[in-house]
Amino acid sequence: MSVLPGSRCPPGAGDEPLHLSVSGPRALLLVVLAVFLVVNFILTSLVQPYYVGDAVDLSVTVVLVSLVFWAWLTGPAGAVLAVPLTLFAKCLLVDLDPDARWAAAWLGSGRATRHAPAEDP
Numbered sequence: 001m002s003v004l005p006g007s008r009c010p011p012g013a014g015d016e017p018l019h020l021s022v023s024g025p026r027a028l029l030l031v032v033l034a035v036f037l038v039v040n041f042i043l044t045s046l047v048q049p050y051y052v053g054d055a056v057d058l059s060v061t062v063v064l065v066s067l068v069f070w071a072w073l074t075g076p077a078g079a080v081l082a083v084p085l086t087l088f089a090k091c092l093l094v095d096l097d098p099d100a101r102w103a104a105a106w107l108g109s110g111r112a113t114r115h116a117p118a119e120d121p
Helices: 015-023 026-056 060-074 076-080 082-095 098-107 111-115
Strands: none
Touching: 026 060, 026 082, 060 076, 060 082, 076 082, 082 098
């Protein structure tokens, strides 16, 4: 590798990282990639919907279905706004109508109501 006039890098300064990435151990690369994919899948598909659903009183199934629905309907913005849009729809369609309590029981996770103190009559 020749040094261009005006370059501040000594000869061979940038060769090592490129050399390691081209000829490094491919098995280690595959292991790191597999671990990353498994951990990412577990966190984004199982753990995060559980805790998000618990925080907003939506079941895990409703969170996952709303994610797929809003992403299909509006694209990546819908995927980011899936839970708020679902909560907005729940407020408009379920919480305002007293006859829709059956839907509230289906949409909610039930954990928030189980741990809530009993109301006095």
